Amino acid sequence: MTTGGFERLTGSGRLPQRLRGGVVAIGNFDGVHRGHQAVLERALVEARARGVPALVLTFEPHPRAVFRPDIRLPRITPAPVKARLVRLLGFDALVEQPFTRDFAGQSADDFIDGVLLGQLGVSHVVTGFDFHFGKNRQGDPAFLVAAGKDRGFGVTQVEAFCDEGGEAVSSSRIRALLEAGDVSQAAGLLGYRFTVEGEVVHGKKLGRTLGFPTANMIMPEDAVLRHGIYAVRLRRPNGDLHDGVASFGRRPTVESEGEPLLETYVFDFAGDLYHEICDVSFFGFLRGEEKFDGLDALLAQMQRDKEEARALLSDVRPLSELDQRLAF
Incomplete structure (x- = not known):
């Protein structure tokens, strides 16, 4: 294994020498869910057995976004979050191969010779x-072998990973759960709590005037998560972790338009988070967005949300080592 620290690289040229000759896991890995982790963990095992670097090769943007730009494909793990998860799993590097129609048009042999051998210098591939x-x-598993x-x-291929009910774990299943707000079941398939990352920005500071100051993050228009109220944990760049309650949506009581906003009220915290890049992990769905008859009714519900989130978060346990590293 290497000792130079984790690197997030663009796959447009040869790797640094210290990373060549490694074991490479290949895939889109949107979600880095339990099925993906079966592939990734096998790559780590192979790399450790050989004493070589462990790498992940993925593609940006997601190929479906290139071939079908007219069809909405919310990302479960945008590139920065995916990179963090890969690092926490123990890999030495994540290589993000730019995916274009020209790249997709190359032959299977060209991909092997140009990317796997030329750029990465692989000794073993796991898919x-x-x-x-x-x-x-045209390149299928038999072709690769x-x-x-x-x-x-060498080539190792990992069979489909099924959940406890015998159903294959997939990104599409997880997207459907998140779009329904079911972060608990989604976590069971992910193997960790669904997490987003963003910069804390200035808002209209209405929460502050109500006694509920919030850390605000602008989320993508096509964010996968259902609008509503959630019990969450926020992690600062320095590693400090805070319980909280978050509203994701467009604030129907006071505003109905604009970009989706994630507003996190952090319990027992009075500092300044502006411009910090923070993570928010989702532990439970409390309720959907509602439009209240005035600020007094909204404030009373916010207090109930706070108490419910505290109760939910008081008894949570990590789902895995990855969950432990991410949200505990």
């Missing part, structure tokens, strides 16, 4: 069972 690559998806034998690198 999911359904990994396809190259123009018209045969190419590895010819060109001198």
Whole structure:
């Protein structure tokens, strides 16, 4: 294994020498869910057994966004969050291959020779069972195994990972749960609490006047999460972790338009978070967005939300080592 620290790289050239010759897990890995983790953990095992770097090769933007830009595809883990999860799992680097129509049009052989061997210098590749690559998806698992034998690198393919009910864990299942606000079931498939990252920005400071100052983050227009109120934890860049209650949406009582905003009321905190890049992890859905008959009714409900979130967060336990590192 290497000792130079984690790197997030753009896959447009040769890797630093210290990272070449490694084991590379390949996939989109949107969500880095339990199925993805089965692939990633196998890559870590292979890298440790060989004493070589462990890397992840992924694609940015998501290929579906290139081929079907007309179809909305909310990202579960935007690139910065994915990189953080990969680092927490123990990898040495994440390589983000720019994905364009020209890149997609190259042959399977060109992908192997140009990217896997030329850019990355792989010694071993780990993929999911359904990994396809190259123009018209001509590169399938059998093609990759045969190419590895010819060109001198190993290949491991990992079968589909199923949950306790026997159903395959997939990004589409998790998106559907998050769009319904079911962060608890989504966490069961992810293996960790759903987490977003963003810069704390100045808002209209209405919460401050009501006694509920909030850390505000602007979320993407197509954010995957249902609008509503959640029990959350906020982690600062210095590692400090704080329980809280968050509203995600467009604030229907006081405002109905504008970009979706995540407003987190942080319990027992009186400092300044402006311009910090913070993480917010979601532990439970409390209720949907509501329009109240005035600020007094809103304030009374906010107090109830605060008490419910405190109660929920008082008894949570980590779901995995990754969850422990992320939200505990």
